[in-house]
Amino acid sequence: MTISHLIAFTAGLLLLYYGAGWLVRGASTLARSLGLSPMVIGLTVVAFGTSAPELVVSLVSAVKGKSMIALGNVVGSNICNIALVLGLTAVFQPVKTSRIVITRDIPLMLAISAYLLLLSFNSVIGRIEGVTLFGGILAYTWFNYKVAVRVSRAMPGLVGEAAIVPPTNAGLMQKTWMQCLMIVGGTAGVVVGADLLVDAAVSVMSVLGVNEKFVGLTVVAFGTSVPELATSVVAAMKKEMDISLGNLVGSNVFNLLSVVGATAMVRPIAIAGGFVGSGLVVDYLVMMTISALPWVMMRGDLTISRRKGLILIGCYVAYVIFLIFKS
Template sequence: MFLTVVLLVVGIALVLLGADKLTDGATGLARRFNVTEMVIGLTVVAFGTSLPEFVTSFMSALKGSSEISIGNIVGSNTFNVLMIVGCSALVSPIVISKSTIHKDIPFAILATLSLIVVSLDAVLDGGQFENLISRTDGLMLLGLFAVFMFYTFSIARNKDGAGEQPQALQIAPMSYGRIFLYVILGLAGLVFGGNLFVDAATEIALSMGVSETVVGLTLVAAGTSLPELATSIVAARKGSSAIAIGNVVGSNIFNIFFVMGFCATVSPMPVGSISYFDLGLMLLSVLILWCFSYTKRTIERWEGGVMVAVYLVYLAYLIHQA
């Protein structure tokens, strides 16, 4: 068990390091090709912080642990909104732009509803109906991802959106050699780290008698959301509210449309014991974010405290059920 825990920690470290280096390399590459910082922020950075979820879910799907894969997405999105936005608001109140309220958060709600709908698909297996996210569902999610990307690049062409570029992304040009090194090291860290993480988490779940669903919704979800947590809290502390909230909203959309869509397209995924309660709370968390955003277009510290409290109650519920 001690060795398994060590491998789990090493896996988390490699995934986080890999995501960090790959994001740096991809950002440097984008700037080398004169891509605007708005596009980098809405695509490369959002995708970079979602890479741990992608690798972990993809590895889990390939190993037949679909409950960890789906639980990782559902748990990560719930954790992203309630814990990351909540903790960021506790550090410093988060100012929300009109564009985020009227366009970005509704897109995140659409993504959440899409995942719930495809999770309700039922197929006949062994004389019993089983909920399954099929390849058709996966292709539909990837299609919605393409729509989101088109929307993002449309914003980049809008002169009004050009003034909202993330300040934290203003970095010095990077050499091609360094870009290549970062991308290779990042991919290696993500692949090997994700593999170690999935194996260790599955073994711990089996040895403790805890279902893979609970592990995916809690341990794996929190571990793969660490990049978002660190980015948003640092951004909030530096007063970059747009980065703090944009990171979470963008990552949630990527997790569902791209990560779940890609994984389901490669291998159809049984929903398993992911409950309607888990899916409902994921939706409720985004609706809470949307409602709090309308109060003076700011998420106050007390609202952040409410979001953190809701997640802790949910965590206690999962532990009790386990």
């Protein structure tokens, strides 16, 4: 891997990180200035905006004919979110969650993962299948909205306070033109960053002699998870736990439904070498197993302790080592 490739990869990561931040902040403040409630903003603008890196990277990969990078990005990002991001967060500060995440959100994530596994058995995720997945994210968002409305009526102020919406009291950000500029700049940053990241990943393939799946599951997946990783670790170090298991589970659901769905609608995702022959079935099962670990760990005290966080990190390290030796 040459210096130029490293520079391109680093530049892509930075553009993805800052571009996603600008996009979310600009869109959130614009939506608020237009009269939308924090609850609606949190469930739509922020939720879709934080999945922008995975979405754009997968779309760019599919358009460039690198469908295994696109799919590997989603599977690897989901593994990274639970094993590495949640694990590191818990090491710095134990993570607590609500019972609803254990009884509803994680089982839903596992059910969607199982559905994607079934769709992949014929070694291609077509446009119609992509429509069913993307339709799922619309239904998921609507369901969360209805639940949030019901909760807000029962406990006024709770949802609004819980919604993660960037502050709007910065002077220039109150101006519509600045909000629009941040949206445009953030979108451009994510798109250009994704293009640089995918090109750098393809270069890694040629230099190291590894396949698309390996690059998508490791390099690209880690790169698109950097925003969640940085946010979680910094918040944990400051003991400001504005990231939770529910946020990470929601991000994984968005990845499975919106990222894979939108990518397949743009261009069918062909699994090179076959779903079983390529070994991707093993990666799916690893994703589902790691996704189920928080459910097992938190059933009693609803907490991921430091020891449990180390176990999650160990699972991620073991998986990456397995991929390296396999490649």
